[in-house]
Amino acid sequence: MTVLGPQRAGIPLPQPTAVSRPFWEGCAAGELRYQHCGACDRAVFDPAWACRYCDADALQWRTSAGRGEVYSHTVVWRPQAPQFTAPYAVVIVTFDEGFQMLTNLIGGTVEEVRVGLRVQATFHDVGDGITLPYVEPDRS
Numbered sequence: 001m002t003v004l005g006p007q008r009a010g011i012p013l014p015q016p017t018a019v020s021r022p023f024w025e026g027c028a029a030g031e032l033r034y035q036h037c038g039a040c041d042r043a044v045f046d047p048a049w050a051c052r053y054c055d056a057d058a059l060q061w062r063t064s065a066g067r068g069e070v071y072s073h074t075v076v077w078r079p080q081a082p083q084f085t086a087p088y089a090v091v092i093v094t095f096d097e098g099f100q101m102l103t104n105l106i107g108g109t110v111e112e113v114r115v116g117l118r119v120q121a122t123f124h125d126v127g128d129g130i131t132l133p134y135v136e137p138d139r140s
């Protein structure tokens with residue numbers, strides 16, 4: 001019943017791009033940012049230049065309240081790269097604003113992860129200017 005924690009420094013890190021930089025800047029500021037399409041009124045994630053639903057280039061950044069629920073999950077016991085600490089719980093979260101994000105669950109146990117679990121976003125600086133978004137069980 002080990003409580004899952006964030007990954008340590010030394011793991012392969014994401015490389016922010018021109019389109020994803022606002023998202024990563026949000027993580028560093030403790031904010032979960034997503035895009036909203038002004039043409040079709042839908043939440044969009046991953047960061048993109050145009051809406052994945054209607055192709056309009058009317059995307060504006062918004063800040064999520066950071067609360068949602070687990071849509072799907074799995075547990076990794078044998079990581080693909082040796083720098084990762086296993087086990088870790090990979091989850092797809094549907095946030096209350098309507099977008100989904102692939103992330104890891106921490107602050108809970110492997111046994112606790114389930115579809116529908118309410119979660120909240122949390123952030124951890126992993127070094128090299130990158131702060132990673134995670135979710136943890138919403139205990140409020």
Ligand SMILES: [Zn+2]
Pocket residue numbers: 037038039040041042051052053054055056
């Ligand atoms: Zn759209």
